[in-house]
Every structure is written in structure tokens, then in C-alpha cells.
Amino acid sequence: MSHRRETLVLEYPAHELSGRPSPEQWLETFHARLKERGLKSTAQRDEIAKAFYRMGRHVSAEELYGEVKQSNSHVGYATIYRTLKLLKECELVSERHFDEGQARYEVFGERHHDHFICERCGRIIEFESTQIERLQQAIAHEIGATLTRHKVELYGFCRDCRGTENK
Amino acid sequence: MSHRRETLVLEYPAHELSGRPSPEQWLETFHARLKERGLKSTAQRDEIAKAFYRMGRHVSAEELYGEVKQSNSHVGYATIYRTLKLLKECELVSERHFDEGQARYEVFGERHHDHFICERCGRIIEFESTQIERLQQAIAHEIGATLTRHKVELYGFCRDCRGTENK
DNA sequence: CTAGTTGCAAATGTTTTGCACAAAC
DNA sequence: GTTTGTGCAAAACATTTGCAACTAG
Numbered sequence: 568m569s570h571r572r573e574t575l576v577l578e579y580p581a582h583e584l585s586g587r588p589s590p591e592q593w594l595e596t597f598h599a600r601l602k603e604r605g606l607k608s609t610a611q612r613d614e615i616a617k618a619f620y621r622m623g624r625h626v627s628a629e630e631l632y633g634e635v636k637q638s639n640s641h642v643g644y645a646t647i648y649r650t651l652k653l654l655k656e657c658e659l660v661s662e663r664h665f666d667e668g669q670a671r672y673e674v675f676g677e678r679h680h681d682h683f684i685c686e687r688c689g690r691i692i693e694f695e696s697t698q699i700e701r702l703q704q705a706i707a708h709e710i711g712a713t714l715t716r717h718k719v720e721l722y723g724f725c726r727d728c729r730g731t732e733n734k
Numbered sequence: 735m736s737h738r739r740e741t742l743v744l745e746y747p748a749h750e751l752s753g754r755p756s757p758e759q760w761l762e763t764f765h766a767r768l769k770e771r772g773l774k775s776t777a778q779r780d781e782i783a784k785a786f787y788r789m790g791r792h793v794s795a796e797e798l799y800g801e802v803k804q805s806n807s808h809v810g811y812a813t814i815y816r817t818l819k820l821l822k823e824c825e826l827v828s829e830r831h832f833d834e835g836q837a838r839y840e841v842f843g844e845r846h847h848d849h850f851i852c853e854r855c856g857r858i859i860e861f862e863s864t865q866i867e868r869l870q871q872a873i874a875h876e877i878g879a880t881l882t883r884h885k886v887e888l889y890g891f892c893r894d895c896r897g898t899e900n901k
Numbered sequence: 902c903t904a905g906t907t908g909c910a911a912a913t914g915t916t917t918t919g920c921a922c923a924a925a926c
Numbered sequence: 927g928t929t930t931g932t933g934c935a936a937a938a939c940a941t942t943t944g945c946a947a948c949t950a951g
Contacts, residue, residue, distance in 0.1 A: 607925050607930055628916080643933045648916060664831055668941090669915060683877055692877055702866055703888055710850055710859055711893035720885045721870055726878035774905060774950050795940080810908045815941060835916090836940060 590620050593659065593674075600657035614639055615650040619660070625671045625691050665720065681719035687728035757787050760826065760841075767824035781806055782817040786827070792838045792858050832887065848886035854895035 588596070597616055598608050618634045619626060632647045651672055654660035661675040665684055679700070683692040699719060707714045755763070764783050765775050785801045786793060799814045818839055821827035828842040832851055848866070850859040866886060874881040 605930090609925070609931065611932070641933080643935095644915095645917075645934080646932060649931085652917095664833055666831055683874070683879055685879070686882060692879075694873055694877065696869060696873060699866065699869055702863060702869070703886075706861055706863060707850070707888060707890060710861065711896075712850055712852070712859070712888070712890050713896050714888055714890040715853060716890070717888045718885070719870075721874060721879070721881055722883045722885075723874060723879050723881040729878075729880050772905085776906065776950070778907070808908080811940095812909080812942075813907065816906085819942095 590617065593620055597654070597657060597659055600659070601653075604656075606653070611639075611642055611646050612650050612653070615642070615647060616654065616659075619651075619654070619672070620674065624673045624693075625663070626673070627669050627671050629669065631672075663718075666722070681721075683721040683723070683725070685725035685728055686722055687724055690725050690727075692725065757784065760787055764821070764824060764826055767826070768820075771823075773820070778806075778809055778813050779817050779820070782809070782814060783821065783826075786818075786821070786839070787841065791840045791860075792830070793840070794836050794838050796836065798839075830885075833889070848888075850888040850890070850892070852892035852895055853889055854891055857892050857894075859892065 594613065594616055597612070601608055601612075615631065615635055618638070619631055622631065622634055628644070628647050628651060631651070632642070632644055635642050635647065651660060651662075654672075655662055655675075659675055660672050663671045663673065663682075665671060665682070680693040680695045681699070683694065684690075685692075703714065703717050761780065761783055764779070768775055768779075782798065782802055785805075786798055789798065789801055795811070795814050795818060798818070799809070799811055802809050802814065818827060818829075821839075822829055822842075826842055827839050830838045830840065830849075832838060832849070846867070847860040847862045850861065851857075852859075870881065870884050
């Protein structure tokens with residue numbers, strides 16, 4: 568009996584993302600979903616979407632605002648938030664609330680994964696676990712509930728920050 | 735080989751809480767921890783702590799403020815927040831951030847449990863799973879991290895709200 | 902007495918909204 | 927030409943803080 572891999576740790580730098588559509592495909596999908604909803608494509612929406620995609624994972628509205636400002640100094644915070652909301656509605660982005668004040672956003676529709684967050688350096692490591700997925704379904708079944716989504720977050724000290732806790 | 739129970743669903747109404755100290759014990763502990771820290775016990779702190787304890791689980795600052803106002807109309811929001819922060823520091827209360835804007839608080843130090851949150855009616859069901867606990871440790875080990883805390887949240891439709899999704 | 906606590910109002914940080922002007926379809 | 931989108935400033939929230947008056951130890 569083969570030993571199937573149940574847990575997979577994924578830690579990619581922003582420039583090395585797997586399982587993603589190309590930026591062009593992604594933007595096209597955005598345009599299509601906007602059209603479906605009778606909404607318009609605009610230069611700002613494209614800029615924001617592209618900047619977001621380029622930045623990789625776990626981006627805050629503030630960070631995105633900063634990035635977009637670099638190329639186009641004339642976007643307002645409001646448009647950032649409005650576009651992020653749109654991208655959520657178009658199911659291209661998902662919103663996460665880690666234990667900070669602000670929300671973070673990531674490209675949606677990749678394989679489901681969960682997060683480890685280092686409490687010292689803020690590093691976020693992603694992982695997938697089919698066992699955890701299965702267990703969650705089992706628990707939902709026991710409760711008598713239907714699951715729409717779920718969230719597993721581990722907090723602690725990462726490899727590099729272990730042993731520096733008391734510094 | 736016996737079939738050990740791995741998952742336990744806990745759903746208590748506020749008036750039927752298990753594994754808790756008595757309100758008096760709890761308040762005494764609060765007093766003791768304040769003293770340790772060179773801080774004072776006051777009428778307000780007691781009132782807030784008692785109201786909190788009485789209200790049961792998953793209380794927001796707003797709800798607690800409302801409750802305290804009933805008996806003593808002269809507490810400010812600031813004192814609610816300051817006392818909640820104190821209770822956290824005294825490890826008598828823990829703070830949770832579900833996917834709402836506001837934080838929710840619960841009595842700390844009971845057995846670790848996780849939450850299912852119904853997206854229709856807001857009901858929160860707690861459960862414990864030793865398997866999930868073990869898996870999380872295994873994942874932390876694989877990442878090379880030390881875990882300080884973790885969080886599992888399931889979202890969906892509860893028993894009573896299933897089938898009413900499209901109403 | 903004196904350090905710690907309170908209530909208020911004002912400040913904060915994040916996100917949302919109203920509105921007049923501008924741009925897409 | 928409508929309808930939708932934008933930028934700005936103001937509003938809306940949840941939470942925190944400064945400060946003068948107050949109170950527990």
C-alpha cells in the first residue's frame with residue numbers, strides 16, 4: 568500500500584506562483600464577469616487588478632494602494648476598496664481576516680489552502696492538507712450542517728524565529 | 735480495538751455551560767490576577783466581569799456595553815474595552831475575530847474548541863476534535879514552526895437553515 | 902496621599918458613502 | 927445620452943487615547 572502524501576507545504580515567493588492563470592487570462596475573466604453584470608471595464612479597474620495580481624498573495628488594501636500610486640498617482644482609496652469588492656463579487660479575489668485590524672486579499676480559485684502566520688516576523692506560509700479537509704467535512708456532517716467555506720489558521724513562530732521568542 | 739471518540743460536538747445554550755468555574759471563583763481569580771499586577775479592583779471592573787460571565791459565549795463589546803448599561807447607566811465604552819483588554823491579559827477571556835467587523839470575546843481556559851458559524855442565522859456551534867489538533871501539530875512540525883495557537887472556523891448553513899438558502 | 906481608574910470627548914485606523922464631475926457603452 | 931465609475935472629502939464603524947476629576951489601597 569503506497570504512502571500517499573496527505574500534507575503539502577507550500578511556500579512560494581511572489582514571483583513563483585503555481586496553478587495560476589496568466590495575468591492576461593485573469594484580466595479577461597474580470598472583463599467578462601463585469602460584462603455579465605452590466606458593469607464597465609475601466610482603466611483604473613485594470614490597473615488595480617494588474618497591480619494586485621503582480622503583488623502576489625496576502626495583500627492589504629493599503630499595500631495595493633501604495634503599489635498603484637507608483638504608476639498612477641491619481642487613484643483614490645475609495646476606488647481600491649470598490650475594486651477589491653468587485654473582484655470579490657466576481658470570485659477572482661478572496662478576503663481574509665487574520666488577527667490584524669485590516670483585511671488581506673488573495674487570488675481566488677486556486678486550490679484550497681490554509682495558513683500559518685508567524686507572530687514574530689509576520690511571514691505567512693501556506694499549506695494544504697487533504698486530511699484536514701476530510702475531517703472538516705466529517706465534523707460538518709456530525710453537526711448536520713452544510714459547509715460553504717472554512718478557515719484554518721495556525722499561529723506561532725516560524726523556523727527562523729524559533730528560539731528568538733524572548734529577545 | 736475500541737473505537738475512541740475523536741470528535742465531540744458541543745452546543746450549549748448560555749445557561750448550560752460545562753467545565754466552567756463558578757462566577758465567584760472566576761471573579762476571585764480576576765481580583766487575584768489584578769493584585770499580582772499591582773492593579774486595583776473596582777466596582778466597574780466587577781460589574782463588567784460579572785455581566786460578561788453571565789452573558790455566556792461569543793459576546794461583542796457592544797453587547798456587553800448594552801448589558802452593563804441596564805444595571806449601571808454610568809459606564810463608558812472605554813471602560814468596557816479597557817476591562818476586556820485587562821481580562822485578556824489576565825487570561826480570563828480570549829478574543830476572537832470571526833468574519834465580522836467586530837471582535838467577540840469568550841471565557842478562556844476551558845478546553846480548546848473550534849467553531850462552526852451559520853451564515854444565515856449566526857448560530858455558533860462549538861466542537862472539539864483531537865484529530866484536528868494532532869494534524870495541526872504534524873503540519874507545524876513539517877513547516878519547522880512552533881505553534882502558539884490556532885483557529886479552525888467552519889462556515890455554512892446549520893441544521894435548521896439548510897434548504898432555506900435561496901429563500 | 903498617591904498611583905491607578907474613570908468618563909467623556911476627541912483621535913485613530915480601516916472601510917464606506919454622498920456627490921459633482923468624468924468616462925464607458 | 928444614459929448609466930456607471932471616479933476622486934475627493936466626509937461619514938461610519940470599532941477601538942484607543944488624552945485628560946481632568948475621582949477612588950482604592
